[in-house]
Amino acid sequence: MRAVSLILGILAALGLLLGLLPFFGWLNWIFVLPPAILGLVFGVLARDRGATTLNVVVAALAALRLMLGGGVL
Template identity: 70%
Template sequence: MRALSILLGVLALLGLFAGFLPLLGWVNWFAALPPALLGLLLGVLARDRGAMTLNAVIIGLAALRLMLGGGLL
């Protein structure tokens, strides 16, 4: 479960990078938040602090980007 959590975190990080481009903030709803939330859940179940931290940081950055863009931009 630890490896799957980290893999989901890395995939969410790639989605987060795409969501930082102008006018592509909506990508965070589909490419960053769902995998990061699932990765966080798996990290909690595996009791792996590194995986939990990675996914929590990605969730925070994606949420911040969505707030700054009004949820879409």
């Protein structure tokens, strides 16, 4: 489960890079938050601190981007 969590975290981080661009914030709802939260669950179940931290950071940055953009952009 550790590998699944890391893969989901890395894919979510790559999606976050695209979601930080103007007018692409909506990608955070589809391609960043769900995989990051799922990866977080797998990381907690695997008791892997690195994977859990990666997913928490990605989810927090995506949520911050959504708050700053008003949740739409």
